[in-house]
Amino acid sequence: MKMAENDKSLPFSGKVVWITGASAGIGEQLSYQFSELGASLILSARREEYLQKVNQNLPRNPGQAIILPLDLEQWNQLPEKVETALSCFGGVDILINNAAVGIRDYALATRLEVDEKLMNINYFGPVVLTKCLLPSMLEKGQGQVVVVSSLSGKYGVPRTAAYTAAKHALHGFFESLRSEITIPGICFTMIIAGIIQTNITAHALTGKGESFGRNEQTYQRGYPVEKAATGIIKAIQKKKEEVFVGGWERTTLWVHWLSPWVFRRVIRNHPIKWLRKTRELFSLSKSTSF
Ligand SMILES: NC(=O)c1ccc[n+]([C@@H]2O[C@H](COP(=O)([O-])OP(=O)(O)OC[C@H]3O[C@@H](n4cnc5c(N)ncnc54)[C@H](OP(=O)(O)O)[C@@H]3O)[C@@H](O)[C@H]2O)c1
Incomplete structure (x- = not known):
């Protein structure tokens, strides 16, 4: 596959960026902004038709991103997806572990299989992608793995235990990984997202595993998703280790x-x-x- 039309003045020209959760919200915005900045994109999520729409709406080279549908819950299928991603452009420079699913229910009302589902999607999925991709980055001596975490990666609030547990686990995993891999060209960036204006609560699950289906007002009044994506990209460019992106929260x-x-x-x-x-x-x- 050919790289995105090369305009060397653009900051991400010649860089391959793989974004999970690119079909909506923050991931969708990241796709548009990375496209504008010259990156070659691999876009992943479950809903291929939404990924295709994002691809067609890319501001530079529309339709030229690679669409790589995947379900993070099926994490035994992810090593194969990594092989495919690596073969598209001959490597991946930046992996953005952005996809996740939320929950709106009390811990005791949440079925264990729902706890497990969130752990698979929000924790094991990113961990498997990272473990499978890192050897190729280590071989090149450069690469960046980004994790879109949350305030829930720092503390717990009511009705989010399964989500909070997975985000905390990501911090534990990546803190340890960062301490093990000290090659200067390899960088791990944790994004602590605040309350961002996306449909995350509508996409969230209840403790029974049903769709919560409601956009909470707090999120509808949240920090603009475009600004959040810009903040995330700045943190990536500066190779920050941990950055908060959001508003007053x-x-x-x-x-x-x-x-x-x-x-x-x-x-x-x-x-x-x-x-x-x-x-x-x-x-x-x-x-x-x-
Ligand atoms: N919005 C906020 O206020 C906020 C706050 C803190 C942290 N965050 C974090 O920001 C990231 C993006 O969230 P968002 O607000 O943009 O939410 P969103 O609009 O609901 O987007 C979630 C994305 O994840 C994908 N996804 C969900 N389940 C998946 C699965 N099993 N396999 C693969 N992809 C899956 C969805 O695509 P498909 O449905 O097509 O699979 C979608 O593209 C998440 O990590 C979230 O925890 C958001």
Whole structure:
């Protein structure tokens, strides 16, 4: 397969970027912006027809991305997908582990098979892709693996235990991996996404494994997805190890860091509602909302 039309002035010209979860939300936006920046793209998710739409809408070289449908839950099929991805352009420079599924239910109301499903999609999927792809990066002496994590990778909030567990596990895995692989050309970038305006809650599952199917207002008022994608790409360009991308909810990280005890008391009352109330109380900004 031919590389994207080469305009050497573009920052990702000649780079092959593989994005999972490219059919919607953050992954879709990343696809558009990486395309604009000259990257050759491999786009993955389950829904091929959505990936095709994204491909056709790419601002540069529409229709020229490789569509590689995959289901992260079927992680025993992923080594073969990695082989295919490697053969498309002769290597992958940047893997963005972005795909994930959310949950909206209490831990005790969540069936074990749903816990397992989220762990497979959100944790084992990215781990298998990374393990299978890294040897080729090590051989070249360069490459970048990006993980789109969440505030849920840092602390837990009600009704997200299965998702939070998988995001925490990703941090554990990649922290250890980073400490093992110290070749200067290899880089691991963890993105802590805040509350981003996507349909993630509509795509989320209930504890019974059914579709939650509802866009929560908090996310509809979230940080614009275009800005989030730009922030993620900046972090990738700067080869950052860990970066927060989002809005006001960044404050929760500080509170959590300063006083986990206080934070845990606050979290019982939902931190975002609490933040909103606090902000309203001090009338910090009436125009911004989340
Ligand atoms: N939006 C937020 O506020 C927020 C906050 C923190 C972190 N994040 C993280 O950001 C990333 C992207 O989320 P988003 O907000 O863009 O959500 P989204 O709009 O629901 O997109 C999720 C993407 O993951 C793909 N996906 C889901 N299950 C999959 C599976 N089994 N195999 C392969 N692909 C699968 C979906 O495509 P298909 O359905 O076609 O498979 C879709 O492309 C996730 O890692 C999420 O945890 C988001």
